[in-house]
Amino acid sequence: MVDIGGWVEPGWEKVADAFRANFDDGKELGAAVALYQGGRPVVDLWGGVADGTTGRPWAEDSIVLVFSSTKGMTAILAHMLVERGRLDLDAPVATYWPEFAASGKEAIPVRWLLSHQAGLPAVDTPLSQDEICAWDPLITALEAQAPMWEPGKHHAYHALTYGHLVGEVLRRITGKTPGRLFADEVAGPLGLSAWIGLPEAEEPRVARLEPAPPIEDEGLRQIMEMFVGEGSLFDRSVLGFPVDLVTPDGGAFGSRQVRAAEIPAGNLVTDARSLARAYAATVAEVNGVRLLSPETVDAARVIQTDTSEPWGLPPGFEMFGTIAALGFQVSTDLFPVLGPSCFGHGGAGGSVGVGHVDHQLGFAYVMNQMRTELPGIPRSQLLMDAVLACLD
Numbered sequence: 003m004v005d006i007g008g009w010v011e012p013g014w015e016k017v018a019d020a021f022r023a024n025f026d027d028g029k030e031l032g033a034a035v036a037l038y039q040g041g042r043p044v045v046d047l048w049g050g051v052a053d054g055t056t057g058r059p060w061a062e063d064s065i066v067l068v069f070s071s072t073k074g075m076t077a078i079l080a081h082m083l084v085e086r087g088r089l090d091l092d093a094p095v096a097t098y099w100p101e102f103a104a105s106g107k108e109a110i111p112v113r114w115l116l117s118h119q120a121g122l123p124a125v126d127t128p129l130s131q132d133e134i135c136a137w138d139p140l141i142t143a144l145e146a147q148a149p150m151w152e153p154g155k156h157h158a159y160h161a162l163t164y165g166h167l168v169g170e171v172l173r174r175i176t177g178k179t180p181g182r183l184f185a186d187e188v189a190g191p192l193g194l195s196a197w198i199g200l201p202e203a204e205e206p207r208v209a210r211l212e213p214a215p216p217i218e219d220e221g222l223r224q225i226m227e228m229f230v231g232e233g234s235l236f237d238r239s240v241l242g243f244p245v246d247l248v249t250p251d252g253g254a255f256g257s258r259q260v261r262a263a264e265i266p267a268g269n270l271v272t273d274a275r276s277l278a279r280a281y282a283a284t285v286a287e288v289n290g291v292r293l294l295s296p297e298t299v300d301a302a303r304v305i306q307t308d309t310s311e312p313w314g315l316p317p318g319f320e321m322f323g324t325i326a327a328l329g330f331q332v333s334t335d336l337f338p339v340l341g342p343s344c345f346g347h348g349g350a351g352g353s354v355g356v357g358h359v360d361h362q363l364g365f366a367y368v369m370n371q372m373r374t375e376l377p378g379i380p381r382s383q384l385l386m387d388a389v390l391a392c393l394d
Contacts, residue, residue, distance in 0.1 A: 004030075007062060008047035013392055017045050020388035024381045025050060031371035032060035032209055034274035035385050038282035038364040041289070046275050052209040052370065065195055065273050066209040066368050067255060069247065069349030070161070072198065072270035076168050077116060077302065077329020077347075078284060078293055079183055085298045088175050091116070091328065095167075098174045105148040114153055115160075115167045116329040117306035121149025122167065123160045123314075124238035131254070134241055135263035137179070140166050156313035159324045161239040165267025168329070181264040191291045192279055196272035200261040208271065209370040211248045211256045214351060217374050226374060228316040235314030247350055248372060268349070274366040281346060281357035282364025299359060302328045303345045341390070354382045361393060 004025040010018045017037065024030050032050035036043065052060040083089035089098075091113040096103035098112075107120075114120045125143040133139035144166060150158075160167065169180035176183055181199035189196045197204065217223040230236045230245045237245055248256040261271055270277075283293045294302070307326050325332070330345040346356030346365075351372030356365045367382040 004049050005059070006047060006049040007060075008034075008045075008049075010047065011044040014045050014389075016388040016391050017385060018047060020385050021047050021049070024384065029371075029373065029381050030369060031212055032064070032066075033367065033369035033371075033381070034060065034064070035367045036274035036278035036365070037389060038278050038286075038288070040362045041282055041286040043275065043279075048274070054210060054212055054370075060209060060370075061207075063195065063207050063273070064209050065204065065207045065271050066353075066370050067211060067261060067269055067271050068277065068353040068355075068368055069255065069268045069351060071277065071347050071349035071353045071355050071366075071368075072266060072268050073164055074330055074345075074347035074355050075184060075188065075196070075198070075270055075280060076165055076172075076180060076266040078280065079172055079180065079187060080112075080116060080168055080329060081294055081298050081302050082187060083172065083175060085295060089171070095120075095171060098171050101145045102170075104145055107149060107153070110149075110153045112171060113306065113328060115164070115171065117157065117326045118160050118164065118324050119154050119157045119307065119310055119326075120160070120167065121151045121153045121156070121313075122147055122163050123150065123158050123235060124163070124241065129241055131242065131259065134162070134243075134265070135259055137166070137264060140241070141170055144170075151313055155310055157307040157310045157324050157326065158235060158313040158315075159239065160267070161236065162241050162243075162265065162267050163239070165265055169264070169266040179264055180266040184266075188280055188293065189276075192276075192283055192288060192293075194272065194276035194279060196270060196276040196280065198266050198270050199264040200269075200271045202258075202262070204271070205258065205261075208261065210252060211351075212371045213246050213248045213250055214372040214374045222374070225319075228319070246372075272368065274368045277355040277366035277368065278364040280364070281355050281366065282362075285357045285359055285364065286362040296359075299345070299357070302330060303332055303343075303359075304328070305332060348382070352381055356386070363389070365389060 034048035037045035050060045052058045052064045127143035333344045343359040348354040353368045
């Protein structure tokens with residue numbers, strides 16, 4: 003029996019039941035889930051093991067890298083600048099970043115960076131992990147890179163380049179790196195344990211990521227090989243990192259080097275309550291802080307990719323194209339979350355952060371056991387189904 007720490011307010015007990023069930027069913031190593039409603043915390047749970055090599059338990063203050071759940075935080079920063087009149091999503095990227103105009107990119111608007119339509123999911127320049135973590139080498143490569151397709155005509159997931167593309171625009175406008183901007187504008191005002199670029203002093207709190215176990219279902223294994231196998235677009239888009247992202251010895255995204263870098267597409271280190279609190283502050287006031295206006299949130303949730311075609315998918319799998327709003331995923335059959343008024347972003351292996359406009363919810367789930375799961379039945383969805391049952 004796994005020890006579960008934390009609490010739930012009366013009426014939210016089904017979330018605790020679902021959280022425990024994920025452990026009882028053998029789906030978890032260590033994890034946490036949190037929920038805010040109307041700016042108030044109503045669920046805060048954690049349990050399991052933070053480090054499978056030592057048996058260290060997941061504690062109240064454990065933090066973990068959440069991969070592409072980072073993208074939602076970077077999008078929030080962009081929309082904060084839009085709301086302040088400092089960023090025009092329809093202006094060419096080159097308005098803010100002149101060097102970007104090379105190789106046929108002079109007319110690409112900022113909104114296509116946020117919606118994965120810029121044609122830059124990968125770069126031809128070989129880059130090492132050291133170079134990606136250093137920021138400038140990838141920026142230089144993106145400046146020189148020609149789009150893979152006519153920008154705006156197609157879309158494909160910009161797995162790592164998203165963060166540097168959007169992040170460099172933010173840096174050019176504010177003079178701050180994305181990690182510094184996030185600390186000043188989001189994490190600091192809200193009192194979050196959340197970093198894009200983790201200070202070394204926080205390392206003892208970090209949960210060790212465990213790679214996904216082998217896929218037992220042969221059909222799913224073959225499908226995943228088409229999507230992420232050698233030479234696939236995803237393989238190219240992770241820029242030399244292994245497609246599993248974490249190595250058994252704790253390398254790649256499990257390393258201190260990656261946690262310390264600023265990779266605003268994929269290396270936020272946080273806990274569930276902080277990720278939930280950030281989304282809560284986009285749909286309600288949290289201790290006097292409101293990050294985005296309702297009008298900005300409504301505009302940010304509008305799907306952008308419904309007039310462009312998916313790019314780089316295996317034949318017959320076009321329905322799995324990236325369905326993107328402006329930096330966020332929205333509720334679809336592949337990302338069902340909490341219903342049509344939701345927006346957020348999931349991360350490799352299973353983490354997710356979500357805002358819900360109608361019910362003023364901020365929800366987050368984080369974990370250290372990565373898994374490859376079929377759409378519609380991931381651990382996070384079982385938790386969100388429990389949230390919906392409580393609302394009903």
